[in-house]
Amino acid sequence: DIDSAKDQINQLTDQLDATKLLSFEFLSSDNPLQVVEDVRAEILDDNSVEIRVLNIMSSKTLIPRFQFSGQSLTMDGKAVESGKTAIDFSKPVTLTINGNQKSISYTVYVHSYTGLPLLWIETAGRVDIIKNNWYYNADLKLVEGVRTRAAGDVVEADIRIKGLPPLEYYISKVHTSGQMAKNDYVLNFNDRVSLLDEAADTDWELSANRDDNTLIRTQTGLFMGSISNLNFTPKFHFVDLMLNGRYYGCYRLGERLEVSTSRINIGFDGYLLKIDETTTGIYMGYNTLEQPVSIMAPSLKAKMSGLPATVATNITETIRQALPMLQSMGLNLSEEMLGMISAELESQLNSRLDTWFENTTKWEKTPNFVEDTRATIVNV
Numbered sequence: 001d002i003d004s005a006k007d008q009i010n011q012l013t014d015q016l017d018a019t020k021l022l023s024f025e026f027l028s029s030d031n032p033l034q035v036v037e038d039v040r041a042e043i044l045d046d047n048s049v050e051i052r053v054l055n056i057m058s059s060k061t062l063i064p065r066f067q068f069s070g071q072s073l074t075m076d077g078k079a080v081e082s083g084k085t086a087i088d089f090s091k092p093v094t095l096t097i098n099g100n101q102k103s104i105s106y107t108v109y110v111h112s113y114t115g116l117p118l119l120w121i122e123t124a125g126r127v128d129i130i131k132n133n134w135y136y137n138a139d140l141k142l143v144e145g146v147r148t149r150a151a152g153d154v155v156e157a158d159i160r161i162k163g164l165p166p167l168e169y170y171i172s173k174v175h176t177s178g179q180m181a182k183n184d185y186v187l188n189f190n191d192r193v194s195l196l197d198e199a200a201d202t203d204w205e206l207s208a209n210r211d212d213n214t215l216i217r218t219q220t221g222l223f224m225g226s227i228s229n230l231n232f233t234p235k236f237h238f239v240d241l242m243l244n245g246r247y248y249g250c251y252r253l254g255e256r257l258e259v260s261t262s263r264i265n266i267g268f269d270g271y272l273l274k275i276d277e278t279t280t281g282i283y284m285g286y287n288t289l290e291q292p293v294s295i296m297a298p299s300l301k302a303k304m305s306g307l308p309a310t311v312a313t314n315i316t317e318t319i320r321q322a323l324p325m326l327q328s329m330g331l332n333l334s335e336e337m338l339g340m341i342s343a344e345l346e347s348q349l350n351s352r353l354d355t356w357f358e359n360t361t362k363w364e365k366t367p368n369f370v371e372d373t374r375a376t377i378v379n380v
Contacts, residue, residue, distance in 0.1 A: 018069045018070075018099075019068075019069060019070040019097050019098070019099030019101075019102055019103065019104050020046070020068065020069055020070070020097065020104060021043055021049065021066065021067075021068050021095065021097060021104075021106055022066075022067040022068055022069060023040070023041075023043075023065075023066060023067045024040070024041035024043065024049055024051065024064060024065075024066045024095075024108070025038065025039060025040040025041060025051075025064065025065050025066070026038070026039050026051065026053065026062055026063070026064055026065070027065060027083075030062075030063040030065065030083055031062050031063055034053070034055075034057045034058075034059065034060075034062060035053055035055070035057075035062065036054065036055045037054055037055075039051060039052065039053055039054060041108075043106070046104060046106075047104075047105065047106055047107060048106060048107050048108075048109070049095065049106050049107070049108045049109065050109050050111070051108070051109070051110050051111070052110075052111040052112075052115065053110065053111065053112050053113070054113070055112075055113060056112055056113045056118065056240065056242065056247060057112045057113075058120070059090075060088060060089040060090040060110055060112065060152075061086050061087070061088045061089070061090075062086065062087065062089055062110070063083060063084065063085065063086050063087075064080075064082070064083075064085075064087060065082050065083045066082050067082070068097050069097075069099075070097040070098055070099040070104075071098050071099055071100060072097070072098045073095065073096070073097050073098075074095075074096050074098075075087050075093050075094065075095050075096075075108075076093055076094055077094075077096075089108065089110035089146075090143070090146075090152035090154075091146065091151050091152035092107050092108065092109055092146050092151055092152075093107070093108040093110075094106070094107060094108075095107075095108050109146045109147060110146060111145065111146060111147070112145075113240060114240055114250070115145045115146075115147060116145055116148075116238050116239055116240050116250070117142060117143060117144050117145055117148055117196065117237065117238075117239045117240070117253075118142075118143045118145075118239065118240050118242065119140070119141075119142050119143075119206075119239045119240065119241050119242065119251070119253060120139075120140070120141040120142075120143070120242045121138050121139070121140050121141075121159075121161060121241070121242070121243050121244070122138060122139045122244055122245070123136045123137070123138045123161065123243075123244060124136065124137045124138065126244040126245070128180050128244075129161065129162070129163045129167070129180065129183070129185070130163075130167065130180075131163070131167075132163060132164070132165040132166070132167055133162055133163075133164070133165065134162055134163075135160040135161065135162045135188065136160065136161050136162065137158070137159075137160060138158075138159050138160070138161045139156075139157075139158060139159070140155070140156065140157050140158075140159045140187065141154065141155070141156045142154065142155040142156075142195060142196075142239070142253075144196075148196075155193065155195060157189055157190070157193060158190065159187050159188060159189055159190075160187075160188040161185050161186070161187055161188070162185065162186050162188075163183050163184070163185055164183070164184040164185065164186060167180075167181075167183050168180075168181035168182075168183060168210075169181055180243075182208040182210055182248055182249060183208055184205070184206065184207055184208050184210075185205075185206040186203060186204070186205055186206070186256060187203070187204045187205070187206060188202060188203055189202045189203075189204075190202075195253065196237045196239075196253065196254075198235050198254070198255060199255075199262035199263070200262065201255070201256075201258075201260055201262055201263065203256040203258055204253065204254065204255065204256055205234075205236075205252075205253070205254060205255070205256040205257075206241070206251050206252075206253055207236065207251060207252040207253075207254070208248075208249075208251055209250070209251070209252055215238075215250055218236075218252070219236060219238070219252065222234065222235070222236060231264075232263060232264050232265075234254055234255040234256070234257060234263075235254050235255055236252040236253065236254030236255070237252070237253055237254060238250055238251070238252060238253075239251055239252075239253045257272075257296070258297075259272060259297045259298075264297075266297065270297075271295065271297065271298070272295075272296040272297040273293050273294065273295060273296065274293070274294040274296050275289065275291050275292075275293050275294075276291055276292075276294070277291050277292070279292050279294045280294040280296060282294070282295045283295065308345075308346045308349030308350045309346050311345070311346075311349055312342045312343075312345035312346035312349060313342060315341075315342075315345055316338055316339075316341060316342040316345070319333070319338060319341070320338060
């Protein structure tokens with residue numbers, strides 16, 4: 001009948017115009033500096049192609065080889081030749097095959113290594129980060145994966161990086177003099193910058209997850225905090241870290257705990273406290289808590305930093321008001337001498353304040369804390 005004849009004609013037409021991608025691959029011989037082993041793509045359906053290069057790449061500009069049925073093939077609208085044309089796969093690429101009767105398009109996703117965002121950090125002169133809480137100048141490059149947030153986006157910046165104590169090292173047959181282990185770091189940018197779609201700020205934390213063998217326990221806890229309507233929960237994302245040309249594994253990159261309008265917004269009169277066995281700056285011990293409480297913000301030293309100048313100014317002004325009496329006693333002081341006295345007073349008070357902060361880092365509350373709120377300064 002007529003319907004049967006139409007079906008046979010359509011089937012014959014489809015066979016004559018079988019427009020489809022047959023294979024897609026990267027050969028190490030075509031890409032000797034980037035692909036260490038030949039890899040073949042998985043054509044998932046009629047609209048997507050996934051291919052994972054097994055090694056880390058600094059660039060995703062690669063030469064593909066492919067086979068297809070159809071009249072022509074383009075990538076992002078440009079004609080390409082199998083085994084010859086280099087394509088930038090840092091972002092998803094649209095591959096289109098044109099036939100006599102129809103066209104079909106695929107989205108090509110090229111993953112590098114794990115597929116996580118890749119963080120490259122190079123310290124100046126590739127020096128090792130060996131000092132605790134010491135900033136080193138470095139170059140940073142953060143490359144998003146093709147399946148993450150803004151696919152293939154790149155952040156490049158000059159930064160300062162410091163290691164958080166304790167910094168660990170290991171000795172092996174290869175590195176007999178010691179090699180940096182997987183440590184925690186703080187990244188400081190000159191300007192506020194957004195990383196991995198989080199709110200822009202200058203300080204970010206790179207956590208090694210050394211105490212989390214699963215690599216997901218801490219991240220799970222943070223996720224539970226984020227859905228619990230807490231005032232603030234830091235946001236972290238997994239990345240692969242390349243530090244000075246060496247792969248250091250999976251890290252968590254995210255928001256550093258700090259007072260900021262985009263992070264912990266406690267205003268000018270708020271306080272940020274930490275309860276943890278690892279103390280920071282001024283901290284207090286309570287008989288009702290197993291762990292000490294550290295004052296993270298505001299900085300007591302910062303609040304007192306202007307005190308020496310204020311005291312010196314007040315004392316100098318008191319002397320100035322007493323000048324008539326001093327002159328009647330035969331003591332003449334010029335404005336220049338008063339300025340010298342004020343400067344010396346401020347210098348001496350600053351020195352005393354610095355010494356006090358070096359020797360005073362702990363406040364212990366008295367046993368009857370509820371009834372007696374006096375604080376005792378103890379040297380540690």
